[in-house]
Amino acid sequence: SGGGSYSDKPANNNKPAATKSIQIGKANIPVPRDQSVIVGQVEYTVFDSFNGMIPNGSPSGAGVELSTEPLFYLSFATGEMRPWLATEYKYNDDHTEVTFKFDPKAHWNDGQPLGAADFKFTVMLLKDRPDLFGGGGELKEFVKSIDVPDAQTAVVKMTKPAPRFHYNFISAIAGPPLGIMPEHIWKSQDPTKFKDNPPVHSGPYKLKQAIRNQKMFIWEKDPNYWNKDKLDVKPQYVVYQSTSKQLDQASLAFERAEFDVGSVDEQHAKQLRNTGYPALQTTQFHDPNPRVMWLNCDPSRGVISEPKMRWAINYCLDREKIGKSIWPVPVPAAQYPWADYKSNDKWKNDELANKYKFEFNPDKATQLLDEIAPKNAAGKRMYKGKEINLEIITPSPVDGGEYAIANVLKTDLAKVGVPATLRSLAGNVHDEKFQRGEYDIDSSWAGIAIDPEQLYSDWTSDKYQPIGKNAAGKNKLRYRNPKFDAISEKLAQLDPESEEAKPLLNQALEIYFQDLPMLSVIQTGYPSYFNTTFWKGWPTDDDLYEVPLNWWQHFIFVLGKIEPTGQKGPA
Amino acid sequence: MTADAPPAVAVDKSQDSAPISGVRAWLSRHPLAAYALRRFGLYLIELWGALTIAFFFFRLMPGDPIQTLIQTLQQNYIYNAQASAEIIARYKHEFGLDGNLLTQYVVYMQKLVLHGDLGPSLINYPTPAQTVILRALPWTIGLLGIASVLSWVLGVVIGAIAGWRRGKLGSSIATNLSIALSHVPYFFVALILVYIFAYSMGVLPARSAYDSNINPGISLAFIGSVLKYGLLPGLSIVIIGTFSWILSTRMLMVPILGEDYLVYAEAKGLKSWRILTRYALRNCYLPQITAFGISLGFIFNGNVLVEQLFNYPGLGTTLVTAIQQLDFNTILGVTDMAIFSVLTAVLLLDLLLPLLDPRVKYWK
Amino acid sequence: MKSELELRGVQQRFHARGVADGYITAVDDVSFKLLASPPQIVSLVGQSGSGKSTIARNVLGLQKPTAGSVLYGGKDIFKLNRAEYDAYRRDVQPVFQDPYAIFNPFYRVDRVLWKAVKKFKLASTRAAGLQLIEESLKAVRLEPENVLGRYPHQLSGGQRQRIMLARVHMLRPSFIIADEPVSMLDAQVRKHFLDILLDFQREHGMTTLFITHDLSTVYYLGGEVMVITKGEIVERGSVATVMHEPSHPYTKLLLDSIPQPDPDKRWTTRIQVDELEHLDDNTLGDATKPEAPII
Amino acid sequence: MPMRILRAVLRTIRNSRRLAMGLVILGVLVLVALFSPLIAKAIGGGQDPIELAAYDKWQVPGPSHLLGTDQFGRDVFAMVVKALAVSLQIGAIAGVISTVVGVIVAFVAGYKGGWIDNVLSTFTGILLVIPTFPLLIALSAYAKNVSLFQVGVMISIFAWPFAAKTIRSQVLSLRTRPYVDLARVSKARDLEIITTELLPNLLPFIGVGFASSALGAIFGLVGLEIIGLGPGGVIDLGQIIYSAISTGALTLGAWPMFVVPVGLLTLLFAALNMVNIGLEEVYNPRLRGVAGE
Amino acid sequence: MNDVPANVLEIKGLDVVYSTNRGDVQAVRGINLDVRRGEILGIAGESGSGKSTLAVALLRLLKAPGKVTGGSVIFNPAGRSPVDLLKVHGEELRVLRWSALSYLPQGSMSSLNPVMRVHDQFKDVIVEHAPDRKEAVGDMIPRLLTQVGLEPRVARMYPHELSGGMKQRVLMAIAVALEPDLVIADEPTTAMDVTIQRVILQSLADLRTDFGVTLMVISHDMGVHAQLVDRVAVMYEGQLVEVGDVRQVFKDPQDPYTRQLIESIPQVGRRAS
């Protein structure tokens, strides 16, 4: 077609000069530029509170992650599980008791020791306080009591087998479901009021300043950090700044090295690369959540509750086009409802995947549709005497990725005679419709899982809610299949990697492929963009030593690995 | 903005012949007091009405704020945080969402009127919404207040001159530019300004309200920094605001030019500048004062996106953040605040007007 | 029944803040009667603000008096049934003070005439209507081709006022309420106008209530006259009597203030404005003192 | 009556160059909008040029894509043409509704007077000070599956008080005009007086009300879209601008996505303003010949 | 007084045209007229005969679409050299205004700036044209007001607080503040009550006695002329049809139009036949 793309290389010189000089801009920060890593990321609203148990009690993505530590780290990049505050966990044979061992060196950033007592305090506090976020729930369901035989050992006695109990303390992505709180700080406080400001946490960084009017957090390296031997972070300061939502501004700031990590998009990055910008480093990484379509399986929603209909929709999904042209970076199609990490390969089953091959095939879709919803005289598809019309919703803004994906589906559905409406809904309006089941197709993401059963457990009949009733934390697909229920129940009692679990996982996967309550669409590519003007040694595609995302707790390992370039900041 | 006619002071033609009480007699002897009292009464009614309408609008909005909390939490922690019935009940009460709509209304108004309490903010729980708003308020008042007053003054003066010197090149340019640009939203201009001054020339900052190297306080450096950072957002409001005031002032000015007293002033052999300032301008700025009060509301609306664009820590940004998270109490609070400010400003202007304008007996 | 129009104790008060008791009384206890036959001309004279226009509005049913009543054929005009109301509208028609504002600038002037034709069913066909209109225009000495199809701003004040007369001519009401119809006209046109009114009385038997502040026109018209000041009628009688033997000092002053179009009859006395403003029986006695110190 | 209005309009246009120019620009924009499906078809040549991924994304302007393509590979020229139609439509819907409501309220309040006027004016005053942006969001979140028309209606809810206020004060001054009295003694009823005597004289004010509501609506829509509550499945000018902003099209060099819709909107404002000013010039005899430059 | 020319104003062949979209309207055609020093000259004529046009042309206040197309107007202010009023411009014209040539406008109701006190509207002419008398303003204003029969406190009032007659007299006082050579009064009493009209006419006559100004009084009311002026000029369709001593014109009109005009005046004592 036309004259090429905006971000193409300049036509006259094929090899852009990689020496193009960088015009360093003045970052609006109150600490020395060359000692700081600046993360330009999201909008923050909370600045003076670090209590995660009350609504908006704590900012996220603002660097709190650098001062908080889990018992274990699970890196999706390497598949490696790293013991951290705890050195190990151990279940008894029937999974009714689990013992955690704590690192004797660990202490809080106010110098007080950190150990089993804090663990017990945290778990017992939350177990009985369902009015606190993170309270009640699994803890209430499983935990009977905790013994602390010594300062480093906590033994959790459980009411029934719970082979996944330790998941609560693993930081797999942004943070663990449960963070340990210092007993000496919290025991005399009302957990619904206490702000924990400045936060007494553990971690290599301590809060130096939170500037509301600048939407900025400044974290300073803790000289007394307990685990310096294992992790010696290099930057003296890490500044989290909210960047502009306008990519023009963001990319210009990046170009001037006004931040080191964060919000640029692929298009601008490509432009920078093609014009020879020397300091941009792009690292590819997939989000643990593939983009998916949730399909409403409740019979009262009509045709969408037919597995054949769901397959017809599946045939209308042009995953290749979406992956190539719709998502901001080229991404592969997804067939499983989990990310294509190496560590997840063990849950795959290629045989089944081939048997239920996902392909874009409108003819097959038409065929299926003609079976269940033949066209009437007026050329309209009818199901049980009613014209069909699908309602697609998405929480993504108009022209956001998920919206665009749904838009492609909508166009292709129209071509096989299935009309649909597509609506982008604001945050909680979407959630409410979604949770009440007032939709046919929801274009969003899967929800993450360390093993498939974690996902499946939300699809069982006991979590079913009728349309109109809120199914938050329950079965939002309104999927019901007794066979599937039975398998899921068994799986819940088993270590997912055990031999008994394997056939059950395969059976569950096959039922999933047959019924398709959820359509995985693409793997979610989220490249990270790093500026190498002030710091080098960021994770790269070739050396992905750690998850590159800056809003994950794992970012401290990146901070431990990078080195200053010696570049001085502007006057 | 279009040239608003000054509020027509309706001639009351009612002919009731009720006996005249003592208060009434006193009031008819003190017309200015009576006018002020009546105007204040109207103010209270309007305030109450607007606050009530706003309240019911937001309460009828679908979407449960408690669900929003959980959603926020889920985004923070990814794992499904289960919202127990206890959590929902507790926060429903805290956010004033328990009971039927009427009770909620009564409780809300009671708290608002008696304690100035807007309830806890959701985005800054448990900070009360009024604290969140009061934190943002000085920035908005500073930015918006200065910018809108400045654009009013500039617009009225330039508009008057444009009307006065109609037919001249400068006046034609001003007029035609105003015709083209007076309704352009502020953020268009903001974007262009940012592009020129912040990106291309790099002379002015594109974001935030002051240099974070400087500690906020009453220091010269800080004030300088605030001015520097406020220049672009302020300018975008001033430019468009000025254009619309130019247009409406000019429209007011042109008929004034045909007035006998201007011909008379000319016959008196007065200098042209004196005629403009003492005769023409004096007669057209008064209706513009009323218009200014009404325009404050519109400016507020337009300002929201500008603040957002510049990441300015004012009410607009607070509002957008609140809207994105459906923080009921804060959205309603900002709305209430805007209503209150606009109404109060209009009230003050209306009370001021009889003192400035000898023509109309407002109390008649 | 050939009708009669009667004002009985009409009082009109207006709400006015800033006045001592909150009201101003524009018309106070005014009673008079207009008879359709024999056709008569009754003039109402008084200075500006004395309540003349208010009375006209009361009579025309445009303003309900605060007290008293306006009776048409013995019935209160605000309590008429439909048929009676139609008859009343048909019978009582105005010629208004201001010839400029009486026309809606949006329309051509003939609309006023066509409206009258349609509303009062004066003609059944368009041609008949047009004929009627042309006749009436000619009756008020206007050339139809000069007026029809024009917009109000294209006509002179005199022309416009004559169109209003043509309208009345067409409608042939029993009563014409003419509120200062000549104040804006110059002498020649004014004379025309007055002649037309007289003509209406003689030829078509219309009774006119003629409102003015100019006694010379009253004199020209003859008939009855009522003198009004501060909302009250202070003197009434035949023009000849009132003009030649004015009994109320106010009438005398009015008479005296007419500039005589004769350079040899210049005023020899002076009056003072502030005295005019507090005009009442006491001060009026010496309002016209000869050779009073210059203003 | 319609003929008369038409004639009045023609007379009016003859009298003001500015009015004529505004109408010509408006006319051209409306024509483009009317023919937008055909234009889009011609651009696509068999294919829908604004279907997602119809072409390669981010193409620079060239012979095959006059204004290039956007982040989803849609032809920007076709998008702009279609969006113009949508923007005009929403402006017309909201303009008509709010003008009609505003005029009715203004006439009832201004002509009837008394307590009706007090109640209506107070209510108008109240709605006037409520900041519309948050309420608009609330409303559009409330209405499920909003269509373009519904958004228009929602925007009108907050746009009419402005029109009502301006027009009411005019009615107040007009209703004491002698020609209203003349109509009354000619047995005209209230409704007739309002429609035939008062309404035509208020055309310029109604025009102003219409224009500001229409412009308000076009921008209200942009605001709604920015937070994702716009009507589904349609693209309007504001949305293209928004998407240019959010994708950073300016720094990419994709200026048509920003400049062309902004230019079109500015042209639209200018045209509406010219019509307004032209009308005022023509209808206010004092401005006649004076305002022209 | 000997060296002062006897005529304040000499109008020769004055033509004024209004261009309209239906062709030009010649509102004033070839007027020749002298105004003698110290006299009160009346301009009579029916509505639309061009009286106001003549006045604004003399005052140089003619606005588009009006245009002077011919003639000259020689103005002889005392103590200054004669000028052709149609040829002076800018500053020269501005200086001439008020101190030599002032104006009593027709619409007294709207000629005063509604938002300025009477005092200030006096003051600005004095400040503008006679800065040396600035200090005396405090005495001057009350004196002038008293002379037109108003109380000094009127100076502190706003125009809307005055009645029509009072406004007209304020304007009169302002008109003579700088003792100009010529005052042109356009319909000073139209739309006024007969009683007020009488008072105003009396005051106008006093202006000449007290200030020695020359007055040109425009009115369509022949009664006004009969009562006030020394000489009267009658206009008809833009032309001057007759000029003469007021007695002569009334008793023995030469022009048929003038005769018609005088005959059609309704008078007490003359009835319709």
Ligand SMILES: Nc1ncnc2c1ncn2[C@@H]1O[C@H](COP(=O)(O)OP(=O)(O)OP(=O)(O)O)[C@@H](O)[C@H]1O
């Ligand atoms: N609608 C009204 N509201 C309040 N006061 C009014 C109203 N109409 C008339 N007035 C007052 O009533 C008094 C009489 O007014 P009216 O118009 O009847 O006088 P008029 O004799 O016709 O005077 P003119 O000769 O100036 O026409 C005046 O003082 C006037 O201010």
Ligand SMILES: Nc1ncnc2c1ncn2[C@@H]1O[C@H](COP(=O)(O)OP(=O)(O)OP(=O)(O)O)[C@@H](O)[C@H]1O
């Ligand atoms: N602005 C104008 N445009 C066109 N024609 C005008 C204009 N002003 C006045 N005329 C015409 O010029 C002629 C003289 O008007 P002028 O106002 O001088 O009359 P006049 O004698 O003062 O009348 P009146 O007694 O009504 O004040 C009239 O025919 C009038 O229609």
Ligand SMILES: [Mg+2]
């Ligand atoms: Mg009157």
Ligand SMILES: [Mg+2]
């Ligand atoms: Mg005149």
Ligand code: NI
């Ligand atoms: Ni406007």
